[in-house]
Amino acid sequence: MAKHSLKPRSAYAGSCIILTTKHAKSIAIAPPFWGKLEASVLEYVVDTDQLGTFSGEIKRKESALECARRKCEWPLDCFGDKVEFAMASEGSFGPHPFIPFLPCDHEILYFIDRKHGFHLYLSHLSEKTNYRMEAIDSLELLDKFAKNAQFPSHALILRPNSRETTAPIFKGVNSQLALEEAFFESKKSALDGNVWIETDMRAQFNPSRMAVIGELAEKLAERLATHCPQCNIPGWGKVRVETGLTCSGCGSGTKLIKHEIHGCTKCSYEEVHQPSHGLEQAEPGNCQYCNP
16 A cells, blocks of 8 residues: 655644735745645735835935844734744845946845744845836937836836935826826926836835845745654755865865755754755866966
8 A cells, every 4th residue: 555645734834924015016926835834924014114214214224134023023022022024125226236337126024933942044035136227318218218117017116316305206106197287397396307117126016026035035935844854853954155166277275165064953963965056177268277
């Protein structure tokens, strides 16, 4: 008679995870958490703009990681022991760290597990973004920008060109009529006749960003579904890497990853794993001695 192995039940099955958000991020985060962990995600709606806005009216004073952690702690502070699991997201946008002319989306998901006693966060860098901004002075340039920014499925923000001018400012613009009205109203208040236009990077107005958040949620849910082989606490996975993969030409260490270290969120147990790139040696072209 054939034996069937049952999939172990998730440590979060039947649980409710509180997600701090103002921008409907559960649309992207809830499906993988239900599919992989059988856990529900409930939004705790709070004005997260007080920590900073993409459009610049409120400057972010802390790092993206610190902001994500603070958001995550809000429901814990508000509801106390009633909340066992909390989560929050924070994103930032700018040039790619290695390809300066390529815009990228850097997302962080922060998770606090009071039941098992650990914090865990993952980050994800993606080139899948429409992030852009420009000063324009004509309807022709307006239409060109809108097309390149995937408008109207992705909303836009318009205001007078001076970044110091906070009003008028038009956010969440997602129709042609609203776009043209915002353009002309902003132009009236612009000292130099130019209108500042940028992509609205708030998640519910930006499907590209929402998709990237969803990709990161998949990774976090998978990580929480993996348990430490030593103490069985959830959250087991890669904690750091070791570089020094040897060159196939001269045997010297290179900057490529040699090992991945997987570890526990709670105990000190770690394991050395082969890197995901699958290489046993580095090509001489990656060696600082063979290819100085």
